[in-house]
Amino acid sequence: MMLRLIFGAVIGLLFAYPALLAVVLAVIATVISQPAIIAAAIAIWAWPRITRTVRRWAA
Secondary structure, X not given: OXXXXXXXXXXXXXXXXXXXXXXXXXXXXXXXOOHHHHHHHHHHHHHHHHHHHHHHHHO
């Protein structure tokens, strides 16, 4: 739910201020070029699924 709100806010800002598109693209390119940030994002996204799986194994 929170991710949808953030995404909606970003899209709204891009429509309100088209000049921000270059800034947003630069930030995205910088973030994507950092493997540690990508690994951390994947870990944060996957952690609840991993813990659920381990709990099922342990039960």
